Amino acid sequence: MHIQSTKEILKEVESSHKPSVYVWLFSGGDDSLAVGKICFELLPKIDYAIFCDTGTCIPQTKEFVIETCKQMNIPLLIGTTTKKDDYKEYVLKFGFPGQNHKQHTVMYRMLKDHSLRRCVSQIRQKRRNFKIVLLTGARYDESTRRMGTVKKIDARGNDIWVNAIQDWTKSDIHSYFTNNKIERSIVAKTIGRSGECNCGVFGNKEELDEINIISPEFVTEMRELENKVKANGFCWGWGENPPKNWQQVSNGQMSFNGMKQDWEDQQLFMCSTCMNNTPFKHTKERETQLVEYKTLQKSCEGKEEYVLLIGKMVKALKSPRNFQRKTEVLNNLLEEHIKTNRK
Numbered sequence: 403m404h405i406q407s408t409k410e411i412l413k414e415v416e417s418s419h420k421p422s423v424y425v426w427l428f429s430g431g432d433d434s435l436a437v438g439k440i441c442f443e444l445l446p447k448i449d450y451a452i453f454c455d456t457g458t459c460i461p462q463t464k465e466f467v468i469e470t471c472k473q474m475n476i477p478l479l480i481g482t483t484t485k486k487d488d489y490k491e492y493v494l495k496f497g498f499p500g501q502n503h504k505q506h507t508v509m510y511r512m513l514k515d516h517s518l519r520r521c522v523s524q525i526r527q528k529r530r531n532f533k534i535v536l537l538t539g540a541r542y543d544e545s546t547r548r549m550g551t552v553k554k555i556d557a558r559g560n561d562i563w564v565n566a567i568q569d570w571t572k573s574d575i576h577s578y579f580t581n582n583k584i585e586r587s588i589v590a591k592t593i594g595r596s597g598e599c600n601c602g603v604f605g606n607k608e609e610l611d612e613i614n615i616i617s618p619e620f621v622t623e624m625r626e627l628e629n630k631v632k633a634n635g636f637c638w639g640w641g642e643n644p645p646k647n648w649q650q651v652s653n654g655q656m657s658f659n660g661m662k663q664d665w666e667d668q669q670l671f672m673c674s675t676c677m678n679n680t681p682f683k684h685t686k687e688r689e690t691q692l693v694e695y696k697t698l699q700k701s702c703e704g705k706e707e708y709v710l711l712i713g714k715m716v717k718a719l720k721s722p723r724n725f726q727r728k729t730e731v732l733n734n735l736l737e738e739h740i741k742t743n744r745k
Contacts, residue, residue: 404569408440411554411566418555419562421535423449423525426476427518430463430587431596433539435470436575437567439584441537442474448537452521453598454481456513457489458624460597460617466587479524481517489513489601490627497636498628499603500643509601522561533560540565543572592616600624605641 415421426438428451442448453467464480471478485491492512499505526532556563567575579586589597593612600613600620614621628639638644 404567404574405440407569408566409444411564411568412441412444415535415555415562415564419533419535419557421533421562422529423532424535424537425449425522425525426451426537427539428453428467428471428478429539429596429598430467430589431539431598432572432575432579432586432590433541433544433567434596435539435584435586435590436570436578437537437539438470438474438476439582440578441566442476448474448476450525451476451478452481452518453478454514454517455483456599456601457483458513458600460589460600460613460620462616463587463589463597466589479521481514481521483513483517487512487516493627493631494634497631497634497644498638498640498642499601500638501604501641502643506603509599509603513599513601526560531560533562535562535564538563538565539567541568541570588616602640602642607639607641609641 424441424445424447426434426441426448428434428438430453438448438451451467451471453464455464468478483489489512493499499509522534522536525534553563554565554568556565578584587596589595592615593609597613600609610621610624624640632639636644
């Protein structure tokens, strides 16, 4: 184990930065649990703990965090997302996040970073030169992605991020737990991670099956959300990537097979000239409006000016180009004609 390296890191923080408070960032996972227990042993005091409730957290994770902080007598702040950053609102509007680093950044900022900043501000209370040490459990061997980015101490203004167990291995941590009889979270034992965030970025369907062992209610809720997201027109689920052509088609790009097709098929897309001269395969909204106009056209037989206007509306419906503007103008014209006729 590397207890000596942790002591040296904490000593360097104290001498170089003269922190006002120490704050433990506790996700409920093994690494954050370890850094909290070790620093609690080595420091005079841990002033606060922060847990970010992402809105996608497994309930048992949050319960474990609350109970652990209570046992250690450490004040716990729970950061929550605002309506603007709400995960359910986001996926119902944009679909589930795909498995890429860009979406990971978006989810991290929405679900954790913003609420974490609010908690830190709550602790600081606008006090100047109030230095806050944020104790994290990031380690060198945790993942290849972090190998080159983990720093012992990362000072960002008056926020000092400290990775106090960066040299520890997974084996070191488990040995520490065993030797000190530290109880791990049931979630960490079962799925091998904290369970604090289950947004689906870099996830897979098998993960939901693992979570189902300890929290079937959570999985049921997530699958219900998945059904709602698909009902909103997004054809991929939790832990899946959107189809490669999704962005093009959702922006109105047409293919020679039409809008409705098997997403697994390769599409041959039309250029803008072909799109503007090709009968449009209507959405439900256009189809409904088309039926209404055609019905109106029949009822206006003998009134040439109305038939002509409604004919133009029908034609506008068959072309995707400037559809909204065309129908708006034609509807206004029709209303004017009807008013004039009534007079």
